[in-house]
Amino acid sequence: MQSSIRARLIVILTCLLLGSALLQGILLSAHIGSLEALADHWFTVGWSFLLVAGLSIWVVIWIAKDLTRPIEQMTQAAQKIVAGDLGQHVFINRQDELGVLAKSFNHLAETNQRRYQEITASKAQLETVIQNTVSGIFLLDAKGTVFLSNPTAGQILGFDPIADVPDHFSRLTADPKMSQALYDAILAGQPYQQTISITVPAQRVIELHVIPLTAGDRFVAVFYDISEASRLASIRADLVANVSHELKTPVTSIHGFAETLLSDNLVPDSTGRRFVEIIYRESWRLLRLVNDLLDLSYLELDPKAIEKRPVDLTEILHDVVE
Structure with missing residues (x-):
């Protein structure tokens, strides 16, 4: 009985009443030490769970950032390439799939930059030839709109190849014979050649060649001033x-x-x-x-x-x- 008294007890007295009469009481008791040990156990379990969960979340976030950081770099580099900066590269030192993707991206960027430089050089050479050739040149569509011309064409027909182009060929040449020849060439849709004597802006003899391009409804007209010949x-x-x-x-x-x-x-x-x-x-x-x-x-x-x-x-x- 003394051991029971010395032990700390939790006594719960439950009284069940039926009307005004006391039926009985139930005494429930338990050792407080057992409850404290149980509480300490669950407390430890709870903190361990929170620690593991927090560590797991941190690991997931780190892994996600490690995976998304190269993708963000390549996305930004791709956006700059689209904007015109073809010298973009990504520097990702990895041996996994993202590293392979980064190397492929850099190789593609270098290839595009090299091809762009080649195209730019070819375009510059072509423009130099067109601008300095002794023949007049028109690049026009099936509607007769001239998109490209050169100084020689302006000298022969009397217009400004920079200020007046693009425009319809009928407004670039005031001579009706030249306009009719260009109209007939476009209508024919096949290689066309004709010698024309024009009077505007000056008395000239023109040899006209019109060739349809295979890609699209475009035509190239080349004409020479053969007046002296x-x-x-x-x-x-x-x-x-x-x-x-x-x-x-x-x-x-x-x-x-x-x-x-x-x-x-x-x-x-x-x-x-x-x-x-x-x-x-x-x-x-x-x-x-x-x-x-x-x-x-x-x-x-x-x-x-x-x-x-x-x-x-x-x-x-x-x-x-x-």
Whole structure:
């Protein structure tokens, strides 16, 4: 009984009442030491759980940051590349999949930068050629809008290739023949060539070539100022025609005289007759050459005047051999 008194007890008296009568009481007791030990155990368990949970959360956050930091670097580098800074690289020293991805990203960035530099250099070279060529150049679409031109085109047609482009070709050239030729070329949709005489802004002879591009509805028009060449060709044709006319009369006379001498047997000597026959043949050959020169001069003035007819190649070869 003393041990029970010395021990600290928790006594719980429960009274159950039924009406006004006291039925009974129940005495419950337990050692406080046991309860304190149990409380200490659960306290330790609780703190251990909180410590483990906190450590786990910290580890998860560290791992997440370790994984997302390289991805954020590559994302930022990609955004700068899109903005035009092609020299971006990421520096990630890892041996896992993210390290492989970073190396691939750097390789792709270097490749894109190298190709961009090559394209830029090629574009600069092409622009230099276009700007300094002696031919006029148009890059236009199927609607006739000129997107690209060069100084030579402006000089030939009389417009400013920087201030007036892009615009429709009809507003870049005031000459109706040039506009009609470009319209016909676009409408044809195939390689087109024509020689045009324009009067605006000056009297010129233009040789126009229009080629459709395989990619898209674009066309390249290249035109040359052949006014001087055309003038020289006209002078040459006139000279050939005049000389041919001047030569034809005496050659015809020589040929007729030789024919008369041969037909009337006016040269009895065999040697003299042979000489007259040579004069007759050579004058006839020279007369044919003069006629050919006249025909060529006419064809230069009007190429459509060529008469096409079947010929006997055997006869031609026989004449050449003779």
